[in-house]
Amino acid sequence: MSDEVAPPAATGESGPTAPRADLPEALIAGSAWSEPMLGAEGIPIVDSPFVTVGGGLGSLAMADVLRIAGVPASDIAVLTDIARPDESYRHVASNSQISDGERLRSDSGSVMDNIWAFPSYAIREAVSDRTPKPVWQSLTEPLLSEYFTPRSGQVYASVGREADRIGWEAMRVGGHVRMVRRRLGGGYFALLTPPAGSAPTRRVAYRARYVHVAVGYAGHKFLPDLQKYRDTYQDLRRVVHAYEQHGHVYEEAERRPVTVLVRGSGIVASRVLQRLIDDRDATGARTKIVQLFRNYVDGPQGERATFRRPGGNGFAFQAFNLPKAAWGGQVREQIAGLEGKERADLVDHLGGTSTVPRRAWRAQLARGSREGFYEQRVGRVSSVAPSVDGRSVVTTVALSDGSEETIEADFVIDAAGLEADLTEHRLMADLIEHSGVRTNQRGRLDVEPTFEVRGGRNEPGRLYASGSMALGGHYAAVDSFLGLQYAALRIADDLAAQGHCARIGVRRSIAQWLRWVRNRPA
């Protein structure tokens, strides 16, 4: 496989062991590059003061804030393997059963296309659907109603509008970024492989003073026992990952009665359960569902009344993946004040596996238990193997009471939501190997409160990161819509302190908001 056809990292196939193709040794080994080194290889150089690698929602948030801070589109390059900023998100969302009409897991103020969150998603939905309900819900949440959360379709449409407003197409450069290396004399080179046939050379080097990486996930990981099963038996059909396409499971469940084993108890499991039960109701499918819990939560967790998370029926409940104040309140401050293991422990405690206590979901499961089509098991898996006739998958579970039980299922859906390690991502692995950047307790990029990557500075250049690759830092919510926006704002402030752009103060903020309202270019 030549690197020209390297798949996007999200498929998890472009690990550090992928062939380096035909890059010359001098470039591979040289931890800092110079213009003559690139010239000798015939690699053209394109200048851009600021490069953001990824082109997903994290890059959108970054470019958006910079444009608001007065940086012209011509001074920003978005290096990306997708066409639109919501493309990757849409892909995992739809795989994990969030269709356009489904509601997401972030609040009315996590407005991806509007850093001010005004008007909020709730207000906009009220206007577009001509109903006061969303506003009423956001006024009374979470006391009299559940938290308002936007429909994915609304987010996609508004992200598209904002991308157009800030000149996304003018900033976007298609291709796959192989490496980001230090430049002798300061700043960085981002080595891009454009899509085959789209450029006169096989590679282009972007010379930038500042580089921001927001490459999303390194890929998705199966639970170890399920990975072993897939490797051993090469059965990629019956054991599937919720983040990957697994529509055939639902299709088969419509055709004949099947048993589906759902592994995990977080939000992804909830969505899969909803889909299976919705299908039973809508299409008359006779699916039997078994859910296997590793840790069964049978009530609120926490010793102190001031530190107690609701839970029950197996699930830990919270509206978002962290307490709401982790985005901008006392929990954010608390986490920011800690370091090392103490911080990691607190974040584990506040985050961890949880799902949303939606009334509709709880009612579905209660009905399933009553009618016998939904069962729960608690225990550790000791083995996963095909059945004797090879037509199903047998999971052997050591139950909490010490006994063993086997669960025979036609399909196993891994909804544990494990993420691949950072080093599975080729660009990240290269950064760590050659650019001196460090990883944190959680194995992600170690970042400053300004989201500058520690160890990556190349004066006067700076390297920044946000999203999943920057988890484990001072800001726990960095891999979320609002967290990406917060990171973008902090980075822009750091750039402003270096004189790269204006600091967004009161006047600029209001003026830019008025432009947003009128949908005028930033």
Add this chain to the structure above:
Amino acid sequence: MTPTLVGRIQTRWFLVLAVGVPWTAVVSLALPGASLGDVYAATFTAILLVAVLGVGWELIYHALQQFRWDKDWPTLLGLLTGINEGALIYLLLRAGVPIDVGPIDTTAFLVHFASVWTLVWLATNGPMRVVFIRWRFRGGRLI
């Protein structure tokens, strides 16, 4: 809203100054009273109390917030706390605390207090985020 204690107090003081004071200056013109001076004495004392007593209230709200897992302060509470705060201020004014501002016209008090409270509440639920882009990430802190 996900305020911190310092953020609560700063936001309250700022909005009393930026919204409460100008609005009081205007709305008082339309309120009944023996003289404009008397009306102003009553209305400005009321918003002074919102600012001063508010510090105590915020301590209480902050303590209550600790019992919420999300450590947030629901929007609705931001509106409803106007009831307890307004009632206390009304009683104090009638009792001549901190200064005697003469007889209190209940309707005038209600119109003034409810309108100030609603405006401040509306401002915290949108406009503040436009004016101060970092405000919501800092738990309501302005400095």
